[in-house]
Amino acid sequence: MYVCLCRGITDQDIKDAVENGASSYRELREQLDLGTCCGRCAPEARAVLNDALSETAARLGYAA
Structure with a gap:
């Protein structure tokens, strides 16, 4: 799903950025x-970011 139409950024792009170390909205912007x-x-980008961070934490065994 497209999150940012202006830049053509998808939810998968955000999830990939989290997998590559992004842990804040500021880092996503960069x-x-x-x-x-x-x-x-x-707002949607922050929601996708938070979901991706929670999924990553759960997968690694951290309490979210």
Whole structure:
């Protein structure tokens, strides 16, 4: 699913960024140039980021 239409960023792009070490919205912006055009994607991008971080923590055995 596309999260950022301006930059063509998908939820999978965000999940991949988390797998590659992104752990904050700021890091997503730096890695993907996310939310730098109109900003409408920010709430959904944060939700996808939080879900991906929770999934990663659960997979590694950390309490979220």
